[in-house]
Amino acid sequence: MKNPAVKASTFEYITISLSALLLFFIIAPLVSLFMEANPSISVEMIRNQEVINAIEVSLEASILSVTILTVMGVPLAYILARRDFPGKQLVEAFVDLPLVMPHAVAGIMILAAFGSRGLLGGYLQDLGLIIEDNFKGIVIVMAFVSIPLLVDTVKVGFQLIGSSLESVARTLGASEWKAFTTITLPLSFKHILAGALLGWARGLSEVGALLVVAYYPKTVNILILEYLSVYGLKYAATLSAIYALIVLSIFIALRKVASK
Amino acid sequence: MTMILLENVSVKLEGFELNIDKLEVGEGEYLAVLGGSGVGKTLLLYTIAGLIKPYAGRVYIGSIDVTDYPPEKRKVSLVPQDYALFPHMTVIDNISYGLRIRGVPRSVAYEKAKYLARLLRIEEILDRKPDTLSGGEKQRVALARALAVDPKVMLLDEPFNALDPELQMEGLKFLKSLRSKLEFTAIHVTHNIMEALFISDKVGYMAKGKLVGVFGREEFLQTKYSEPYVDLVENLYRELK
Ligand SMILES: Nc1ncnc2c1ncn2[C@@H]1O[C@H](COP(=O)(O)OP(=O)(O)OP(=O)(O)O)[C@@H](O)[C@H]1O
Numbered sequence: 001m002k003n004p005a006v007k008a009s010t011f012e013y014i015t016i017s018l019s020a021l022l023l024f025f026i027i028a029p030l031v032s033l034f035m036e037a038n039p040s041i042s043v044e045m046i047r048n049q050e051v052i053n054a055i056e057v058s059l060e061a062s063i064l065s066v067t068i069l070t071v072m073g074v075p076l077a078y079i080l081a082r083r084d085f086p087g088k089q090l091v092e093a094f095v096d097l098p099l100v101m102p103h104a105v106a107g108i109m110i111l112a113a114f115g116s117r118g119l120l121g122g123y124l125q126d127l128g129l130i131i132e133d134n135f136k137g138i139v140i141v142m143a144f145v146s147i148p149l150l151v152d153t154v155k156v157g158f159q160l161i162g163s164s165l166e167s168v169a170r171t172l173g174a175s176e177w178k179a180f181t182t183i184t185l186p187l188s189f190k191h192i193l194a195g196a197l198l199g200w201a202r203g204l205s206e207v208g209a210l211l212v213v214a215y216y217p218k219t220v221n222i223l224i225l226e227y228l229s230v231y232g233l234k235y236a237a238t239l240s241a242i243y244a245l246i247v248l249s250i251f252i253a254l255r256k257v258a259s260k
Numbered sequence: 261m262t263m264i265l266l267e268n269v270s271v272k273l274e275g276f277e278l279n280i281d282k283l284e285v286g287e288g289e290y291l292a293v294l295g296g297s298g299v300g301k302t303l304l305l306y307t308i309a310g311l312i313k314p315y316a317g318r319v320y321i322g323s324i325d326v327t328d329y330p331p332e333k334r335k336v337s338l339v340p341q342d343y344a345l346f347p348h349m350t351v352i353d354n355i356s357y358g359l360r361i362r363g364v365p366r367s368v369a370y371e372k373a374k375y376l377a378r379l380l381r382i383e384e385i386l387d388r389k390p391d392t393l394s395g396g397e398k399q400r401v402a403l404a405r406a407l408a409v410d411p412k413v414m415l416l417d418e419p420f421n422a423l424d425p426e427l428q429m430e431g432l433k434f435l436k437s438l439r440s441k442l443e444f445t446a447i448h449v450t451h452n453i454m455e456a457l458f459i460s461d462k463v464g465y466m467a468k469g470k471l472v473g474v475f476g477r478e479e480f481l482q483t484k485y486s487e488p489y490v491d492l493v494e495n496l497y498r499e500l501k
């Protein structure tokens with residue numbers, strides 16, 4: 001019970017001040033970014049074809065990657081949530097691998113496996129899949145780094161539902177598919193959406209592995225780095241602000257949908 | 261005719277083993293199963309329902325070997341210990357689920373659901389979501405949901421443990437009357453000896469993952485397995501005096 005007449009306890013005082021400090025730590029850079037951004041440059045920028053292209057590449061690649069990842073990640077999350085098997089912990093460790101890998105290392109790994117001179121590159125090339133400096137490479141990089149966020153979030157969703165609802169559905173005549181689509185899927189929809197959102201955001205934010213694998217076609221992150229080194233902070237900040245505005249508004253809108 | 265038959269069934273879990281040498285339940289028969297906590301009663305029901313695969317032995321339902329059948333092909337309804345009502349559906353949709361999944365039109369399924377709800381006295385709550393229900397209401401919804409598909413076999417896992425004595429008696433009477441109409445075979449797990457004796461034809465007793473025996477009702481009272489249950493009442497009686 002909250003009682004306004006009672007003086008804040010030391011506990012409250014400390015927790016609230018520490019939280020406020022942390023929030024400030026997030027908000028200050030965001031506000032500074034928009035203050036650094038230059039309105040007239042930004043008008044110029046949103047007409048610039050290079051910028052438009054980069055935004056398109058970033059959004060398209062990240063949406064495609066999270067779509068593919070969801071299709072494959074939801075089954076994996078389901079298996080991890082429902083089944084016990086030897087080596088499960090190892091599988092879970094693999095899933096989390098992209099989370100702990102330095103981004104440049106992730107890029108090198110992808111290149112070493114799927115690059116044209118990589119281990120599987122030859123076969124992929126025959127299939128028409130070249131990743132170096134290629135849109136497909138961007139999609140693969142984004143999917144790779146997003147795996148843990150999507151799979152772990154969805155897995156928790158499935159675990160929360162438990163298996164007894166599916167069990168009852170099965171005894172009532174539902175096949176595995178029917179039980180999944182009528183019971184588990186609707187109940188875990190929020191978690192799947194949240195996982196996809198986190199995965200999408202993670203993919204969008206990747207730059208280290210992209211520098212290694214696919215500098216071209218330029219994504220916004222790459223362009224921002226380029227602007228920073230060529231034109232300086234003002235230009236980079238302006239592009240960053242535009243990009244942040246777009247991404248944040250999509251993110252907030254989807255979060256609204258997810259919390260319904 | 262034999263309706264449920266288990267032969268040399270073994271289920272192995274981490275740290276627990278269920279071994280049923282033989283269990284036979286005749287068509288239309290009502291078997292109550294008593295036994296301490298954690299002896300494998302729920303596991304037995306899950307094995308019959310096909311939710312757990314035995315690693316050895318055979319399970320027959322209606323003289324068909326269903327050991328390798330998935331649960332949805334067994335025509336066995338389960339009222340689980342934790343009710344497991346579908347939280348995203350209203351009560352009426354919960355009850356109709358089994359019919360809807362079979363492609364029965366909504367209006368027909370709803371009619372059946374309403375009929376069962378009337379019998380179980382839950383017609384007032386048909387439009388509510390499960391999380392707003394009391395324990396006793398949830399149990400009756402779970403019962404109605406299991407009955408809606410006209411199962412050949414009903415597996416009831418402590419179906420009345422959340423009901424007050426009056427509703428419990430009503431539920432038992434209801435099940436009994438329904439039995440004579442619908443002629444299903446039932447295995448009914450309970451910790452309540454009165455419940456077991458009131459509703460069943462036979463009483464099975466389980467201990468440590470084994471089915472110790474199946475007895476007639478009076479016969480069961482002569483066995484040492486009934487002692488703890490009888491003692492409980494006697495001790496209480498003595499205490500009060
Ligand atoms: N999925 C599982 N994995 C491992 N052990 C399990 C699993 N399910 C049940 N067990 C164990 O099997 C034993 C039997 O469980 P079961 O649920 O059948 O007991 P029960 O007789 O129904 O008990 P209660 O009367 O308390 O409901 C218990 O020791 C339980 O811990």
Ligand SMILES: [Mg+2]
Pocket residue numbers: 301302303341417
């Ligand atoms: Mg149990």
